[in-house]
Amino acid sequence: MKKTLLILLLITSTSLFAQSFSTGTQTLSSGLTTSINIDNDTGTTTLMLAGPSNKWFGIGFGNSNMNGTDILMTNGSSTLRDAYSTSNGTPQAEASQDWTLEVNSVVNGTRTIVASRANNTGDSNDYVFNASAGSLTVIWAMGSSTEYAYHSIRGVTALSVSLGISENNLLNFEM
Numbered sequence: 001m002k003k004t005l006l007i008l009l010l011i012t013s014t015s016l017f018a019q020s021f022s023t024g025t026q027t028l029s030s031g032l033t034t035s036i037n038i039d040n041d042t043g044t045t046t047l048m049l050a051g052p053s054n055k056w057f058g059i060g061f062g063n064s065n066m067n068g069t070d071i072l073m074t075n076g077s078s079t080l081r082d083a084y085s086t087s088n089g090t091p092q093a094e095a096s097q098d099w100t101l102e103v104n105s106v107v108n109g110t111r112t113i114v115a116s117r118a119n120n121t122g123d124s125n126d127y128v129f130n131a132s133a134g135s136l137t138v139i140w141a142m143g144s145s146t147e148y149a150y151h152s153i154r155g156v157t158a159l160s161v162s163l164g165i166s167e168n169n170l171l172n173f174e175m
Helices: 002-014
Strands: 017-022 026-029 032-039 044-052 057-061 069-074 081-085 100-107 110-118 134-142 153-168
Touching: 026 134, 026 153, 032 134, 032 153, 044 057, 044 069, 057 081, 069 110
Parallel strands: none
Antiparallel strands: 017 032, 017 153, 026 032, 032 044, 044 110, 057 069, 057 134, 069 081, 100 110, 134 153
C-alpha cells in the first residue's frame, strides 16, 4: 500500500507543473524592456515588449546583427510587423505574419505589446525558440518617431533563459 501511494504521489507531483522557460523581464535600454516565455507544453512563445508610445521599436532573435535576422517591430499602431532583415536597411515584412497580437496598451506614455507564436513556425526565415535553459541573443532598436526609419538607438543583448513554472494545476483524485 505504501509503494502504491508513493508511486501515485510521484506521478501526480510530476504532472502538477507545466514546464516553461523564461528570460524574466529584462531592460534592453532606458525605457525599453522585454520578457520572453517559451512554453514547452503548448509549443508557444510569448513576447512582452514595452517602450515609448511615441516611437517605433523592435527586437530580433538569435543573431548579433541585422543580416539574416527574424524581427518583430511595432510603430505604435494596432498591428505588428513580422519582418526579416537581410541587410542593414529597414526590415521587410514577411508574407506570413506569424505573431498574434494579444495586448497593445499605452499607460503613462509606455506602450506594452504582448504577442505569441509557435516556437517553430516551419518558416526558414523565422527563429526557432527552444524550450531549454541557456542564452538567447537578441538585437533591438528604437526610432525617434513612429515612422519606420533609421534607428536612433540600438544594441545586442544576450538574455539568460531559465526554467520557470508558469502554471500550477491542482489535480483532483480519490483513493
